Amino acid sequence: MTVTNDQGRAPGDPEFSELPLDVEISTEEGRKLVSLLKDDRPHARKLLEVRNLSTHFATREGVVHAVDEVSFELDYGETLGLVGESGCGKSVTALSLTRLVPSPPGEIVAGEIIFDGIDILKLTGNEMRLLRGKKIGFIFQDPMTSLNPTLTIGYQIAESARLHLGLSRRAALDRAAELLSKVGIPKAKDRLADYPHQFSGGMRQRVMIAIALACDPMLLLADEPTTALDVTIQAQILELIRSLSDEFGTAVILITHDLGIAAGMCNRINVMYAGRIVETGRVDDIFESPRMPYAWGLLDSLPRLDEEKGARLRTIEGLPPDLINPGPECRFSPRCHYARDVCRASEPELSPRAEEDHLARCFGTEPGGWIQ
Amino acid sequence: MANQTRTLEAPAAAAPRRSASLWGDAFRRLLKNRLAVLGGVIVLGLIFVAIFGPMLAPYEYQSQDLAAVVAAGGPVDPFVGPHFFGTDNLGRDLLSRLMDGARISMTVALVVQTVVLLIGVPVGAAAAWFGGRLDTLLMRITDIVYAFPDLLFIILLSVALRETAVGKAMDGLFVVFVAIGLTAWVGMARLVRGQLLSLKEAEFVEAAKAVGVSDFKIILRHLLPNASGPMIVAITLGIPGAILAEATLAFIGIGANEPRASWGKLVAEGQTYIRAEPHLAIIPALVVAIALISFTFLGDGLRDALDPKLKGKQ
Numbered sequence: 001m002t003v004t005n006d007q008g009r010a011p012g013d014p015e016f017s018e019l020p021l022d023v024e025i026s027t028e029e030g031r032k033l034v035s036l037l038k039d040d041r042p043h044a045r046k047l048l049e050v051r052n053l054s055t056h057f058a059t060r061e062g063v064v065h066a067v068d069e070v071s072f073e074l075d076y077g078e079t080l081g082l083v084g085e086s087g088c089g090k091s092v093t094a095l096s097l098t099r100l101v102p103s104p105p106g107e108i109v110a111g112e113i114i115f116d117g118i119d120i121l122k123l124t125g126n127e128m129r130l131l132r133g134k135k136i137g138f139i140f141q142d143p144m145t146s147l148n149p150t151l152t153i154g155y156q157i158a159e160s161a162r163l164h165l166g167l168s169r170r171a172a173l174d175r176a177a178e179l180l181s182k183v184g185i186p187k188a189k190d191r192l193a194d195y196p197h198q199f200s201g202g203m204r205q206r207v208m209i210a211i212a213l214a215c216d217p218m219l220l221l222a223d224e225p226t227t228a229l230d231v232t233i234q235a236q237i238l239e240l241i242r243s244l245s246d247e248f249g250t251a252v253i254l255i256t257h258d259l260g261i262a263a264g265m266c267n268r269i270n271v272m273y274a275g276r277i278v279e280t281g282r283v284d285d286i287f288e289s290p291r292m293p294y295a296w297g298l299l300d301s302l303p304r305l306d307e308e309k310g311a312r313l314r315t316i317e318g319l320p321p322d323l324i325n326p327g328p329e330c331r332f333s334p335r336c337h338y339a340r341d342v343c344r345a346s347e348p349e350l351s352p353r354a355e356e357d358h359l360a361r362c363f364g365t366e367p368g369g370w371i372q
Numbered sequence: 373m374a375n376q377t378r379t380l381e382a383p384a385a386a387a388p389r390r391s392a393s394l395w396g397d398a399f400r401r402l403l404k405n406r407l408a409v410l411g412g413v414i415v416l417g418l419i420f421v422a423i424f425g426p427m428l429a430p431y432e433y434q435s436q437d438l439a440a441v442v443a444a445g446g447p448v449d450p451f452v453g454p455h456f457f458g459t460d461n462l463g464r465d466l467l468s469r470l471m472d473g474a475r476i477s478m479t480v481a482l483v484v485q486t487v488v489l490l491i492g493v494p495v496g497a498a499a500a501w502f503g504g505r506l507d508t509l510l511m512r513i514t515d516i517v518y519a520f521p522d523l524l525f526i527i528l529l530s531v532a533l534r535e536t537a538v539g540k541a542m543d544g545l546f547v548v549f550v551a552i553g554l555t556a557w558v559g560m561a562r563l564v565r566g567q568l569l570s571l572k573e574a575e576f577v578e579a580a581k582a583v584g585v586s587d588f589k590i591i592l593r594h595l596l597p598n599a600s601g602p603m604i605v606a607i608t609l610g611i612p613g614a615i616l617a618e619a620t621l622a623f624i625g626i627g628a629n630e631p632r633a634s635w636g637k638l639v640a641e642g643q644t645y646i647r648a649e650p651h652l653a654i655i656p657a658l659v660v661a662i663a664l665i666s667f668t669f670l671g672d673g674l675r676d677a678l679d680p681k682l683k684g685k686q
Contacts, residue, residue, distance in 0.1 A: 133582065145576065
């Protein structure tokens with residue numbers, strides 16, 4: 001079955017379809033997807049259920065287990081933080097959710113990603129395009145390189161709306177102007193014909209947000225959205241993401257290595273280390289009573305205002321483990337001051353802690369453990 | 373206070389904001405390059421002559437002024453009398469014939485570069501985008517075509533098709549045009565592949581994928597416009613090669629049928645009288661040289677103007 005959409009048909013037109021041109025629907029999941037694209041209601045218990053997701057990269061040295069059996073859930077409208085140091089699998093997790101992992105060398109080798117009731121790993125590449133931009137928006141890290149230098153801002157914002165909402169060029173540009181003023185760019189209508197080089201870094205990130213929100217997605221993936229920006233602009237951009245996600249009821253997965261940002265923005269936090277989730281819980285629980293030595297290390301390494309002048313920042317000593325051949329031990333044990341023999345012999349499971357929904361992967365903080 | 377406001381507003385009024393400055397900037401840089409402007413003006417002149425030649429020419433390129441030939445006892449001398457560049461031994465006006473030659477050469481430029489674009493761009497883009505085996509296959513084919521002796525291929529093709537409808541199309545020129553194009557696309561394929569290989573790693577490509585744009589549209593709307601600068605330069609610099617190839621073939625008698633007047637054919641015909649009437653060979657040869665050099669100047673100027681590394685330095 002080939003569903004085509006004559007670009008330019010308005011909603012309400014009997015011929016109108018919300019599908020981009022020439023997407024062949026060939027799977028059962030694809031048909032389910034088409035039916036739920038018609039409205040913005042929730043269709044499942046959770047917006048996102050990720051089960052045992054593993055993403056590997058084939059390299060010359062061996063297979064890198066970049067994301068290793070990661071499981072988590074996301075409620076409709078919830079903001080989840082993915083935190084951890086560089087190379088711990090945060091970005092690959094986000095890319096896996098949209099199936100944008102560069103392949104080869106990357107591959108999602110196992111697991112399930114259930115988005116709004118649909119197992120997206122069963123969709124074909126073409127069917128996946130229906131979801132991207134429409135139900136899942138993506139904000140990239142570097143706004144300087146994520147916009148096409150040869151296309152106008154207006155075209156780049158309108159592209160998504162034309163593709164997914166079947167809007168005509170003119171209608172899509174109107175929508176683009178509306179979005180552009182919504183993300184706080186003055187004289188939006190006059191700036192549609194501008195090119196990215198005429199915008200500053202902060203403004204470009206606002207444009208990226210406008211693109212991500214063009215079709216009113218249910219999930220916004222923000223991959224270190226403020227890393228390339230200076231601190232004052234950071235605050236503005238985060239505030240913008242927060243207010244717009246509140247307004248549209250969009251769930252957000254915020255990827256960051258900045259715990260301060262995560263604390264300010266998120267309902268829940270997943271701490272990742274070496275391709276695994278090592279602790280997950282509500283933001284208050286993570287910050288008030290972290291139950292994993294790695295999380296203590298992260299919190300401890302934050303600069304503090306009440307610190308003595310000239311004192312060195314604390315660091316977590318050592319390096320993250322090699323992800324090519326992870327051993328059977330707890331992956332943090334080589335850097336952990338509290339590690340005992342049991343930690344080096346086997347890896348703990350994510351297990352519940354005292355607070356509700358608070359899980360940690362550590363023998364020492366399990367009930368009856370040696371760290372209290 | 374009032375004074376301050378005025379100084380703040382003045383520059384804004386003096387320099388109104390412009391958009392679409394990507395091409396505008398390049399065009400302004402081009403205008404600063406005198407040789408490129410000179411080349412561009414000559415190229416525009418040639419295009420003008422090619423389009424309106426028959427209306428501008430003092431005579432028809434094939435009509436003979438036999439009385440003048442008889443009176444002169446051979447080809448008519450240039451710069452005296454009604455035939456400005458003189459005539460050939462058949463009494464045909466050289467200026468008018470050169471204008472017809474311009475028509476042929478500009479058509480060569482257009483048709484050959486169209487063929488080059490139609491073959492080179494898809495081949496290069498497919499090789500770069502899909503990579504792997506398809507890339508290897510397409511690039512090996514490109515290598516083979518590149519290594520093949522161009523002139524031999526064109527001669528074989530024109531001779532083989534001489535008596536067919538294709539061979540006779542456009543006074544015998546069509547098959548020559550296509551044959552030149554069929555050997556000339558390899559450079560474009562390699563250029564496009566190289567450009568796209570680096571461009572496809574750009575983050576804006578990932579951003580376009582994240583919005584759900586199809587592969588085809590990413591190549592067409594996101595990648596190729598970013599490669600258009602080098603492509604325009606390659607096309608402009610490829611034109612002299614195509615014109616020269618056609619002139620070379622015409623010189624050895626392949627291509628334009630009588631009485632069409634390709635520049636190469638004019639040189640070949642004039643060569644017979646090189647001692648008595650040297651202008652018959654020299655003038656067409658000069659015209660060819662000027663045309664080639666104009667395109668080269670223009671191409672070089674475009675390269676400097678469109679090269680992003682030079683932005684802001686001039």
